[in-house]
Amino acid sequence: MASSTPTSYTKVAIALHWLIALLIFANVAIGLYMESFPKGTPERDNALFFHASFGSLIFMVAVLRWAWRLTHRPPALPAAIPSWQQTASHVLHWTLYILMLVVPLTGYVHRLAGAHPVNFFGLGDLPVFIGKNEPLRLLTDTLHETLVWVLVILIVGHIGAALKHRFVDRDNVLQRMLPT
Numbered sequence: 001m002a003s004s005t006p007t008s009y010t011k012v013a014i015a016l017h018w019l020i021a022l023l024i025f026a027n028v029a030i031g032l033y034m035e036s037f038p039k040g041t042p043e044r045d046n047a048l049f050f051h052a053s054f055g056s057l058i059f060m061v062a063v064l065r066w067a068w069r070l071t072h073r074p075p076a077l078p079a080a081i082p083s084w085q086q087t088a089s090h091v092l093h094w095t096l097y098i099l100m101l102v103v104p105l106t107g108y109v110h111r112l113a114g115a116h117p118v119n120f121f122g123l124g125d126l127p128v129f130i131g132k133n134e135p136l137r138l139l140t141d142t143l144h145e146t147l148v149w150v151l152v153i154l155i156v157g158h159i160g161a162a163l164k165h166r167f168v169d170r171d172n173v174l175q176r177m178l179p180t
Helices: 011-034 042-071 083-113 134-169
Strands: none
Touching: 011 042, 011 134, 042 083, 083 134
């Protein structure tokens, strides 16, 4: 009898995982690069254009990733993994899913609250649903930057856990998310 629980992630889930990972790494690098220039300089504005565009793309891909995850059951963790580690894994994954949406959203609201529409890779402006609001701009600036660092720390932990499964535990947890 076939099991209703898959043993590996779908090709779509794997592609979305690695695409969003690449986009996040790229956008964190662009954000750090952007911060190396004084405000109002062409170099900073150019980096900000790409940072906002990539952030918007991350949000869009994260929505697809959420939809896929909610409609496709992931493989179960091996039974040998202690229950506390399984719980920690589930909490970490759902926190990452939430941050993949909230981090770009705070950046987007920050730009809008500063009266700066977000242009998506030169294709046009994204919808503007709020006007200039300095207190909101300051709040979302702090939230965005703080949540980016939380996301980075959790990603480092996620990578560390994956490497632990591969090289210490020698189980198939990492292989389930590798392209075949």
